[in-house]
Amino acid sequence: MATKRLFTTIAIASAAALVLAGCGGSKSDSSTTASQAAPGGAAYAGPVGAGEGAVNILAWPGYAENGSTDPTVDWVTPFEKATGCKANIKNFGTSDEAVALMQSGGWDVVSASGDATLRLIYGDLVQPVNTDLVPSYADVFPGLKNKSFNSVDGQMYGIPHGRGANLLAYNVKEVTTVPDSWGATFDPASPFAGKITGYDSPIYIADAALYLMKTKPELGIKDPYALDQTQFDAAIALLTAQKPVIGEYWGDYLKNIDAMQKGTIVLGTTWQVNINYANANGEVVKGVLPKEGATGWSDTWMVAKDTKNINCSYKWLDWIAGPTANAQVAEWFGEAPANQKACALTTDPNFCTTFNAADGPFWDNVYFWNTPSANCVDGRTDVKCVPYAEWAKAWSSLRNS
Amino acid sequence: MMSNLDRISARRDVRRAASLLAAPLLWLLGIYIGALAILFLTSFYTVDSFTNQVIHEFTFQNFIDVFTDHAYLNATLRTLGVAVSVTLVCAFLAIPMAFYMARIASPARRPFLVALVLTPLWASYLVKVYSWRTMLTPESGVIAWLLHPFDVQSPGYGIVGVIITLSYLWLPYMVLPIYSGLERLPSSLLDASADLGASTLQTMRDVVLPNVKPAVIAGSVFTFSLSLGDYITVQIVGGKNQMLGNVVYQNFSLNLPFAAAVASIPVVIMVVYLAMIRRTGALENL
Known part of the structure; x- marks a missing residue:
């Protein structure tokens, strides 16, 4: 009997919840009919002032290393020391996961690939980025600026991180x-x-x-x-x-x-980084860029629209796109760095040649992930x-x- | 005849009970049932093709898509098949294990055995699944090596691998209810059965099994529902197979209503399953 009564209660409660949800749902109708105009509001006017003390980072594995994977691989701790912004890092495995995490909120910056960037921009989850406030941006390869996957009508929505081919x-x-x-x-x-x-x-x-x-x-x-x-x-x-x-x-x-x-x-x-790991104990695989070219990624650090740590976010953007950190991350992950000056700082002097860092014909045949x-x-x-x-x-x- | 004082204290009890129950009830209704209701409601909406945000426009299209594309029927049947198989494997392994633990092992050793059964739960889920991936490696894995002398091939990565891995993961959830069910079984029943000349097998079949049936069903609720919702294991050891959870995972950030429609399938299956076993009285064993 008791169970039966419980089931009835649950049934009534779900019906009530359904009605409630229905009422609540219809209210937000108007806001979801999307206009094609670039959302996100205005970019941060600056100046980048004192940090808020923390920054919450969503990153591809290997993009924000604080020494926990390998003690020698660390560009997050120096960032924390230099800026006073404590970095809370979460790695995601796929672009879909990154978008879902951004939707759930609470993150300040994200390393988004091209199949996520437009979803983030038009989903009203990120804000335009004022590149004047990011000194490192000046040294980014021109071939990475103002692309269809990281900008809208000439307004950048992030700072390029690096690129690679599948x-x-x-x-x-x-x-x-x-x-x-x-x-x-x-x-x-x-x-x-x-x-x-x-x-x-x-x-x-x-x-x-x-x-x-x-x-x-x-x-x-x-x-x-x-x-x-x-x-x-x-x-x-x-x-x-x-x-x-x-x-x-x-x-x-x-x-x-x-x-x-x-x-x-x-x-x-x-990915090149997978080949590097797989060959750690002797060469088992090699990678080639086939004659048809390849798909690839060009990642962009973006700032969440509702960030509470705007100064720390800009500090992170400048740090990760800066020559030192950019060289470290590019070498660790196995991709071409975005910052031209990073090429002088890699431990392997031929690194930028191997990964075709400079703009050029290699990239003409690489089709970076985009959001259809x-x-x-x-x-x-x-x-x-x-x-x-x-x-x-x-x-x-x-x-x- | 109730005195005034009694009445006041009774009213106070009701009030106290209400204040104690308010939070859990709110949790149950708001967070749990409410979320399910919203999930179901969302499955009738659609999305903006540009922003992927939900548009509150009523449509049956998501369910039409789910039921007309045979791929999702395949996924449902595959998921159901895995859940049923895992439950059967777990029951098959857990009954003798629990019987030994509850009836044969000395009482002093029982807590130790229970702790042993629980130890796998201390390790991370991913570590265990990746270990199975290593063991199941076709040709060079430890299972291939064990089976080699018998001229049997390793199941490799696929549905069989998924069933083996999930059975390993959820086994403790089957062992524990059966163990407590068997522990409650009066020895006098077994003695009487033996005194009346029943063989061990007969006792097992006619006395023990009917008595632990509710416990097995209680355990099956765990193994069945946990398998039904799992989508990580199949990615790691399932070869190119997918389960319903993967479809939900793949679509929820882009097309939430469609993902909600797919997610309704396991919910419906679970409701039917629970309704079926409610009659057996096994729910009191949980």
Whole structure:
């Protein structure tokens, strides 16, 4: 009897809550109909004054190291000493996680990749950045400034951090002919079936689109992040055909390192930093930039719209984009630094050459992660593009089909 | 006949009880039930394709998408299959373990055995799952090595790996209720069964099992619901498989209403499951 009464109470309570939620929900209607104008309000006018004592940092793993991973890898402690801002760091594993954490609030700065930046900007979660208040910005490579993924109408929304390409990794023992095309991973009759990997995120659809862009010109793909429905369906079809030869997809970089090291994965997309880790005990994998080029990332440090620590946030932006910290982070993570002067400070004098730090033809073939939206990011106005939410749904569907 | 004084103290008791219960009740109704209700309500909304923010416009589209795309049916069946398998494996392993702990081991050693069963819970979830990933490595893992003499291949990364790993993770939640159920079983029942000439197997089947059934069902609520909601293990040892939780995780920041629609599936499954077992009286064993 007692249980039955409890169940009835719960039923009534849920009905009441439903009604309440319904009433509460309708109120916020007007605020969500989005205008296309860049939101976020005005940038900080400055001047950057005394710090607030703390800054809450959301970072890709390896972007904000305080010595806890490796005692010699530390550019956060010197920051704290220099500015008096205590850094509270949280790492995230994927761009989607970063956006979700920013939505939940409480973070001051975030290292956002291009597939997150526009979501953050138009989701009204970040503010424009006054680059005049960030002295290090002057030394940032011009090729990283005012890009479609870090600015709106010439207004920067963050400070560039660094860039890199998603490489094609191959096991040096098992894959004897060096692959020069992403086609090796899309071959349904691949001799490496079951040992091929793909990146476990909707943004991986762009990798398929890039391959189609170079091999199927009749589709007319100009930008792998601006796909109309026909182009999008073609990319999904390619990934569906690829699925049988995939051993596992990786979203967590540790999983990718483990798989490459053990040889359960011998071919597929990866990051330079994963290759470095996997080869820590002797070379097992190598990475190449295939002839089609590659997708890649160009990360941007952004400031939360509702930050309470604006001065510490700007101090962090200037610190991480400054030559010393930028050289350390670039070398630790394995990517090209954003700051030109960082190249003189890396422990490996050839580092910037290896990672193609300078602007140049290498980057012409790298398509940085961007946030697909209904308004095509390649500027086409005669068609609607498939927005990223649909990419996510299609990816879920593909992964479970 | 109640005196005035009694009446006052009774009223005071009610008031005290109300003030004591207010916070937990508010928690239950507001945070727990309320959140579920909002989740369900959200699943009828849609999102702005540009900002990905929720628009409060009523639509069935999310549920239509969930039910017409066979991928989500696959995910549901796969998740359900994993949850049922994990529950069966756990029950199969836990019954003999708990029986030994509660009836055969000397009373002095019982607390020690309970502590042993609990020790895996002290380690981090991720550490345990990654350990299983290492053990399950196809060809070179320790499981492949163990199975090699029998000419059996390691299950490798896949659904079997997920079931093994989750069974390991949730086993303590099955052992404990069965252990306490068996501990409460009067010895006289077992003695009577033996005196009447029943064999050990008969006693097991006709006396012990019916008596621990509510405890097993209570344990299954844990193993079943924990497996139903898990989405990390399958990413690490599941090969290219996904479960319902992964679909929710992948979509919630971009398309919250669609994620909410998918998230309603396990909630409905759990409600049906709880309604089914409510009759057995097992809920009192939790």
